[in-house]
Amino acid sequence: MKNISNTHWKFISKMMIVLILATVSSTMISKGNNEAKAISAIESSNNIIIPRPVSYEKGEGKFILTKDTSIYIKGNNEEETEEINKIAELIRGKLKSSTGFELNIIKSDNVPSGSIYLTTIGSEEAQGDEGYKIITTPENVKIIAYRPEGISRGVQTLRQLLLADIEKDTVVTDVEWSIPVSTINDKPEYGYRGLMIDVARHFFTVDEVKRQIDHASQYKINKVHLHLSDDQGWRLEIKKWPDLTNIGGSTEVGGGPGGYYTQEEFKDIVKYAAERYVEIIPEFDMPGHTNAALASYGFLNPDGKRKPLYTGTDVGFSSLMTHDEKTYEFIDDVIKEVSEISPSKYIHIGGDEADSTKKEDYDYFVGRVSKIVEKYGKTPIGWDPIDTSPEINSNVVLQNWKDSNEAAREKNMKMIISIAKKAYLDMKYNESTPYGLDWAGYIPVETAYKWDPTDYAPKELVLGIEAPLWTETISDTKAMDYMIYPRLLGHAEIGWTPKDARDWNEYKVRLEKQGERMKNQGINYYKDSSVWTSEKK
CATH class of the missing domain: 3.20.20.80 (Glycosidases)
Structure with a gap:
């Protein structure tokens, strides 16, 4: 090593710097690509929900919440319907603060266009107590769960599908309260x-x-x-x-x-x-x-x-x-x-x-x-x-x-x-x-x-x-x-x-x-x- 000339040392040093910079650059590009992919995936699905649902499938179009929207509720029996009614009252109160809408709650499974439907009818036992499914079309939003508890978890997801202004405690005007067309299947990993x-x-x-x-x-x-x-x-x-x-x-x-x-x-x-x-x-x-x-x-x-x-x-x-x-x-x-x-x-x-x-x-x-x-x-x-x-x-x-x-x-x-x-x-x-x-x-x-x-x-x-x-x-x-x-x-x-x-x-x-x-x-x-x-x- 003692016989290596100064010229050779300078050359080797320059090459080492180039290699280091190339490695750092590659790492930064890889990291940037990963983050860009994450952003792209979220933007393409509109899935900004926390916790992340088990599955989220984006469709075309949107459901628009208006002052004429009603919340329809129906359980497998009268007791379940009453329990779902309490969930509906909570979300109605939450939505009213920012939208100003007085949404009606109607106990029926005859759901017209423009409505939100909360139900346990036709659900699957595999969803467990907290699992739920949200099906959003341009006509309706349906939250179905095996238990009312699952409907409650689904309602929390529904909040996150609306604009962040939904969380304000004063009425927000000149806003379209829309929910993207999608299908969400979800249940927890741990109870x-x-x-x-x-x-x-x-x-x-x-x-x-x-x-x-x-x-x-x-x-x-x-x-x-x-x-x-x-x-x-x-x-x-x-x-x-x-x-x-x-x-x-x-x-x-x-x-x-x-x-x-x-x-x-x-x-x-x-x-x-x-x-x-x-x-x-x-x-x-x-x-x-x-x-x-x-x-x-x-x-x-x-x-x-x-x-x-x-x-x-x-x-x-x-x-x-x-x-x-x-x-x-x-x-x-x-x-x-x-x-x-x-x-x-x-x-x-x-x-x-x-x-x-x-x-x-x-x-x-x-x-x-x-x-x-x-x-x-x-x-x-x-x-x-x-x-x-x-x-x-x-x-x-x-x-x-x-x-x-x-x-x-x-x-x-x-x-x-x-x-x-x-x-x-x-x-x-x-x-x-x-x-x-x-x-x-x-x-x-x-x-x-x-x-x-x-x-x-x-x-x-x-x-x-x-x-x-x-x-x-x-x-x-x-x-x-x-x-x-x-x-x-x-x-x-x-x-x-x-x-x-x-x-x-x-x-x-x-x-x-x-x-x-x-x-x-x-x-x-x-x-x-x-x-x-x-x-x-």
């Missing part, structure tokens, strides 16, 4: 697609929770898991133990006023969610994350005295007494009251970060509490490492937030996949994100989309996915919106759309189109520069 809201670290009102239910359900999220107790607050009234909320609900992170839901308010949230086919899942975290309860009642502590209220953000310092019968009598009272007002088949018993509880005591505790939940006809859910307890079996669902779940696999436990480094909504997008934490790493929008539950568990054990929002740093709806959106749309698609039908380059084109819809709904979403390329963050 559990969840959003968790931590209302314990910071409290959020009934209306604030309802707002998030509205926003999430439009993307076919069907579970909202409420984290109702933690060290910083107890948020649901338990009538036998009123100091849980009188004392335990009186503060939050940073020392704010806290708050709680009465049982009637909780039932109101449940009813509101059920009208949108969203299941509310209550959680009481045990045996750790329990300082709010320990501050409310002295008998839950070894010395018989109440703990001081806590408004910080540390974890792992609190624990219930795992071998005291008073503890289990208290828990039984809580589970009994909650099971009476919560129609969900699940009650979540926490189980994470119990660092102040010995392993053998933890194992005994979670096993015993799971049996209390089962006694009241509910299925227990627990965070890992609950699966490592010998007292836990396949009757319990694991919510998996770490990478490991070997014990759950061995026990054939169903799992909700909520891996922190992919699904946690409180993780920052990048170093400049004004809210959130970064202990699990940054989660940009692309990272939040490019994963699958089967990366972490066998498909036959996956119940579904859930995206948790922990609220140590989230104190208002502005911050909540920013951290949830747009990442929740990606999680919704992961839960709904088959893995082989998902592609980041194609998805981000559809996501960009959703920005105007979210803006029209007043959602303070994060404008990722890789998606909204013409806007600043």
Whole structure:
């Protein structure tokens, strides 16, 4: 090598630069071609829907919604017709806000031209509870589903087939409200697609929770898991133990006023969610994350005295007494009251970060509490490492937030996949994100989309996915919106759309189109520069 002349070195250097530039150029062209293909495919089909439907076939022409349009409804029986009527009332109210149209709802299967028809008649059992078919012609729009729940999911798709102005809350004039002629067949990949809201670290009102239910359900999220107790607050009234909320609900992170839901308010949230086919899942975290309860009642502590209220953000310092019968009598009272007002088949018993509880005591505790939940006809859910307890079996669902779940696999436990480094909504997008934490790493929008539950568990054990929002740093709806959106749309698609039908380059084109819809709904979403390329963050 020492004998190579300077001239030869210059020649070799130039050739290396040319090769590098050619490789980079080729990569950029390939990437650009992929994105161009994604844009072309979407533009040719008008399919900007999230989650992406299983199939979308574009036709010729359009259906035009007018002030004379009516919504026709018909079920297989009177009870089903009444259920469909409630769905029709919700979409009528939504459409009225922006169109100004007072659409009539008519119970009949004699559907004239110019109408929307919602029905379960002639449907296929293979669609399941949430599947649906939308057939749009220039004359009619027909949504057919095996169950009314499927009609509700189809109606959410129908919203996205209209202009983004449909999401405004004031009447929009000089607009043609048209739906492209098409046939959509659709059903979900997983039956559990969840959003968790931590209302314990910071409290959020009934209306604030309802707002998030509205926003999430439009993307076919069907579970909202409420984290109702933690060290910083107890948020649901338990009538036998009123100091849980009188004392335990009186503060939050940073020392704010806290708050709680009465049982009637909780039932109101449940009813509101059920009208949108969203299941509310209550959680009481045990045996750790329990300082709010320990501050409310002295008998839950070894010395018989109440703990001081806590408004910080540390974890792992609190624990219930795992071998005291008073503890289990208290828990039984809580589970009994909650099971009476919560129609969900699940009650979540926490189980994470119990660092102040010995392993053998933890194992005994979670096993015993799971049996209390089962006694009241509910299925227990627990965070890992609950699966490592010998007292836990396949009757319990694991919510998996770490990478490991070997014990759950061995026990054939169903799992909700909520891996922190992919699904946690409180993780920052990048170093400049004004809210959130970064202990699990940054989660940009692309990272939040490019994963699958089967990366972490066998498909036959996956119940579904859930995206948790922990609220140590989230104190208002502005911050909540920013951290949830747009990442929740990606999680919704992961839960709904088959893995082989998902592609980041194609998805981000559809996501960009959703920005105007979210803006029209007043959602303070994060404008990722890789998606909204013409806007600043």
